[in-house]
Amino acid sequence: MAIFTKKVAEELFGELWTRMIKDYGFGKSLKESGISIYFVVSDPDMVMFVDENGPIFGTEAEKKMPVVTMKMKGDIVHKFWLKDLNVPMALALRQIVAKGPVNKVLQLLPLMKPGMEIYPEYCKKFKLPMKA
């Protein structure tokens, strides 16, 4: 069963990314590194685009031209934010498949760290399990 519904995922990640951009300088880092990301998530099926301006979802996101696209299942997303995922191993095992310059993909991991620190707050808020 999916770890979250599409509705919860959009609300949660909308808040999480917006806060990372506003409070943790993530937008500036994305801009400086020339990175935008398009997430294609299954179970629940959803798409999200993020650049320095913040996250957008659904058909609006589909229209964008991302630098990096990442495809994974919802439970892998949850594990990632819980720091419960070895991302290079997940990539090697095709649990995550990424399109876009490998160097930018490698660079994304350290940039996303602040989000991992605040993710448990959102798990509480949206009543998600704190263990993957």
Next chain:
Amino acid sequence: MEYFDIQFMNLTEDDIALKKATHKFAEEVMRPTAKALDTMSAEDVVADGSPLWTFLKKAYELGYHKTLLPEYYGGLGLSPLQVHIVFEELGWGSFGLSVLLGVICFPFYVSCLAGNEELIEKYVKPFCACTDASIRGCWAITEPDHGSDYIASGEDYFTTPKMHGNVQARLEGDEYVINGQKSAWVSGGTIATHALLFLQLDPKHGFGGNGICVLPLDLDGVTKGKPLEKIGQRDLNQGEIYFDNVRIPKSYMLAEPTFYEPLLEMILASANMIMATWSTGIARAAFEEALVYSKERVQGTRPLIEHYAHKQRVFKLFARTEVIRAISRNVLNLNLNVSPPLAEYSLVAKSQCTEMAFQNAHELIQIMGGNGLTREYIAEKLFRDARATLIEDGNNETLERHGGHILAETYPRPPLDF
């Protein structure tokens, strides 16, 4: 010689400037260094005062040691096309010195691939900032008893206990203790300061129980062998590394058995596609020599190139160069843009491009007749260097078997339709 680029319409001003600058380095620094080193003994190649050290210092000052590394950590941050442009020119300058620059970055590049933040801070960033060539990596995988089978993860024997590695590590508290020996083929082995070391952690699973670590080579218990003498790529230093109760922190192990095979596959995919890009350079060098010689050498009252049958021979060298370039660029562009890489394409690129580059070097000697065999011309060196590429980074037959294994396991591969 100026060589037309079939993708000229896609080249930016930066790409063209990069190509010119790298070619200048290849022509003015690499070629003369490689020529000098080729005639020296393997020990003299790495002795104090050898032209190798001046070459390395220049290469580091210009940043060629960090071509592959992410900009974020201090690397050059080049596009796949730019990486190809640089490696083609370096391969043209000298295949052996290109390989040396390639393995020099390997422990650091793979630390990034494995996302090991401790090693990135401690070793990758200083390596990127290094301009005096004092930090040098190597890739220590093969052993006296294990060559092709070290990478043959598709073979049935790979994970059997009979596959006993020479270099073993055991965990003692928070440290790994390492013993054993790597083969005389470790490129840059006798001059490296850091190794990307492949070793066995759990012998009951054969090589399925292997791991990969980064090991600083100034630790107690590390010794090196004598530099290896060989017929090709004599400018590429090689030699054994021995480990006698060498201790490293557990965190230096980039991959333990669960991550070993996937990381091995990613490393092979990277190394093999890069071998193909350097092959473009050596194939082009052979074509250019053939063309120049064919215009100079007069037989039957006119230059060789004016004999109709000879034109076809020169054209074949040109055609192979273009095919090699097309394959290697496409594969580099693919595998520097998808994670995980599609290893079968890297295996296509390495096996096919090195074969064709070798055919070019072989045919160049034939085109030059007796002169092709003399040391007065570069042809015989290109031939010896290209010959080694058929074995280096995995025998081509072994790589093709492995490619077949990937096809059997994964094809038809679904499109990356997202």
